[in-house]
Amino acid sequence: MTKLNNDLFDEYKLNNKLLLRNRFVMAPMTTWSANNDGTVSDDELKYYEFRSSGVGMVITATTYMSSSGKGFSGQFYAGDESMLPSLKRLSEAIHSQGAKAILQVFHAGRKANPSDMPDGKTLSASPIAGKREIDNTPREMTITEIQKTINSFKTSVDRAYRAGFDGIEIHGANTYLLQQFFSPHSNQRNDDWGGSLEKRMRFPLAIIKACLVEREEKNLENFIIGYRFSPEENSEPGISLEDTVKFIDVISDLDLDYLHISLNDFEQTSIRNQKDTRRIIEFIQETIKSRKPLIGVGSIYSIDAAKRLLDYNVDLVALGRQLLIDGKTIEKWQNGETPFSCYYSERKNSEFIPDQLHDEIINTENWVPKKG
Numbered sequence: 001m002t003k004l005n006n007d008l009f010d011e012y013k014l015n016n017k018l019l020l021r022n023r024f025v026m027a028p029m030t031t032w033s034a035n036n037d038g039t040v041s042d043d044e045l046k047y048y049e050f051r052s053s054g055v056g057m058v059i060t061a062t063t064y065m066s067s068s069g070k071g072f073s074g075q076f077y078a079g080d081e082s083m084l085p086s087l088k089r090l091s092e093a094i095h096s097q098g099a100k101a102i103l104q105v106f107h108a109g110r111k112a113n114p115s116d117m118p119d120g121k122t123l124s125a126s127p128i129a130g131k132r133e134i135d136n137t138p139r140e141m142t143i144t145e146i147q148k149t150i151n152s153f154k155t156s157v158d159r160a161y162r163a164g165f166d167g168i169e170i171h172g173a174n175t176y177l178l179q180q181f182f183s184p185h186s187n188q189r190n191d192d193w194g195g196s197l198e199k200r201m202r203f204p205l206a207i208i209k210a211c212l213v214e215r216e217e218k219n220l221e222n223f224i225i226g227y228r229f230s231p232e233e234n235s236e237p238g239i240s241l242e243d244t245v246k247f248i249d250v251i252s253d254l255d256l257d258y259l260h261i262s263l264n265d266f267e268q269t270s271i272r273n274q275k276d277t278r279r280i281i282e283f284i285q286e287t288i289k290s291r292k293p294l295i296g297v298g299s300i301y302s303i304d305a306a307k308r309l310l311d312y313n314v315d316l317v318a319l320g321r322q323l324l325i326d327g328k329t330i331e332k333w334q335n336g337e338t339p340f341s342c343y344y345s346e347r348k349n350s351e352f353i354p355d356q357l358h359d360e361i362i363n364t365e366n367w368v369p370k371k372g
């Protein structure tokens with residue numbers, strides 16, 4: 001499985017389609033900073049432009065395709081043709097600095113804010129609240145709502161293409177709607193969309209397939225479609241590594257262009273089976289068996305860590321928080337310099353961090369290493 005020519009700073013062609021100048025990716029990160037009408041704000045454009053000069057590819061903050069899918073205040077919207085100019089400005093900001101641009105699309109499901117919902121109720125697979133105190137109890141989606149949601153993801157392909165993006169990433173991770181359908185905790189349906197593992201897979205699979213069909217129908221063969229997943233849940237019942245391995249085995253045979261694991265630490269071991277000392281990423285690679293490129297992520301704060309991640313045979317290395325701390329990290333590593341290692345409030349403006357994102361960083365304990 002050893003990959004040749006895998007220096008982090010060498011060019012890399014993603015699934016033989018999209019040439020990237022190196023193997024670094026900016027991980028998708030929500031900024032809470034869009035305009036009230038759902039368009040991307042000037043502050044966000046500057047934030048992206050600043051971070052697009054070093055990495056090979058930028059995956060945007062997640063966006064939503066239907067009003068029931070909105071997850072955050074200040075989230076930009078992609079579910080309507082009127083958003084096309086806003087989306088174009090975003091892809092252009094990223095391209096202007098030489099990075100490729102991938103639009104991440106999601107539906108928040110029960111993690112939406114009920115006050116943002118048209119009828120005050122969030123939607124999910126089943127009427128079950130999440131585990132946090134603030135979590136609301138959603139309404140079970142009807143079959144019509146399921147079909148409409150699948151269709152809203154389908155429309156993202158052509159819209160993202162026309163907005164100048166090089167691809168989309170379907171967000172199946174981090175406990176949002178796709179994961180809520182896959183999880184035996186949040187999905188307790190007993191129709192075709194829940195129950196057995198095969199039925200819990202059905203909703204994310206239907207979304208993936210709808211997007212792949214749309215790409216084919218519109219003749220967009222070079223347009224990238226990736227999929228992000230979280231490997232486990234610590235709830236009981238919850239998604240196990242065994243479930244994930246079966247799902248990944250199935251989607252590795254589809255026409256997706258890459259898979260993107262979501263981990264807080266790339267060397268993480270199982271949170272459900274603490275006796276198992278193997279890295280999750282090893283299980284996943286053994287399942288994929290080189291059928292798909294894999295993006296790895298999670299607490300990469302040094303070039304040595306990035307190299308260690310590459311040793312797990314990942315194709316691309318994604319950085320999130322380190323790029324909030326220092327947007328020029330990649331260039332500095334390439335030049336043998338040391339980037340900043342903590343978030344300094346006084347560097348907010350020189351790093352082009354939007355106000356709302358700054359507030360989240362400052363107010364969330366133990367999230368981003370910080371000083372000042």
Ligand SMILES: Cc1cc2nc3c(=O)[nH]c(=O)nc-3n(C[C@H](O)[C@H](O)[C@H](O)COP(=O)(O)O)c2cc1C
Pocket residue numbers: 027028029030031060061062104171173174228262263264297298299300318319320321322
């Ligand atoms: C401020 C912030 C916002 C995030 N928003 C998203 C998001 O919109 N979509 C997503 O898939 N992951 C999101 N994540 C998770 C990151 O993509 C990444 O997986 C995580 O931060 C671990 O990588 P890191 O240690 O390099 O930061 C977010 C993380 C942070 C810090």
